[in-house]
Amino acid sequence: ETGVTQSPTHLIKTRGQQVTLRCSSQSGHNTVSWYQQALGQGPQFIFQYFREEENGRGNFPPRFSGLQFPNYSSELNVNALELDDSALYLCASSLDGYGYTFGSGTRLTVV
């Protein structure tokens, strides 16, 4: 049984660019959530997907968007990157929203 894998592990982008982060869910999980964690802070909920539909969203602007694929893997897309988007982005998968398993995260630096 594989856990949650995220790619890439580190990424450096320039302000104004676009970025796509990827997440492979744990086998048997049908729900994926994304979190943003700024340095020294707790993770903040971005959005959640269940069976390819967004079913919850935190207080993030529309330039944060996502997808969930039929195999339950997921992407997080961020357009028009800002310096404050620099953070650790965490993906978590679960079965029906219970029993979360987190990936190791993608460290995004915007310069």
Place this chain on the structure above:
Amino acid sequence: SQQGEEDPQALSIQEGENATMNCSYKTSINNLQWYRQNSGRGLVHLILIRSNEREKHSGRLRVTLDTSKKSSSLLITASRAADTASYFCATVFQGAQKLVFGQGTRLTINP
């Protein structure tokens, strides 16, 4: 705003001592979970306590929940250097299927 607030923000103790961390939240919850994070990487699920439970144990971990005070505590007994990490409480509140994290407690175990 984040639902869970942890106390203390930082804790430094000697190896072998017990460590206690507290978490408070604001609204009714379905369950409360504790996570560990090493060096800004992925979150590891430690223990989940449901709203109708008062205490749970897992190895050297003991979690209590007081819904009347909207608070929880995590006790780590006989601490080890490997317990050095940040610890977060996360709540799943009624009517939502997302984790809401506190700011975390940074625990340092001194040899």
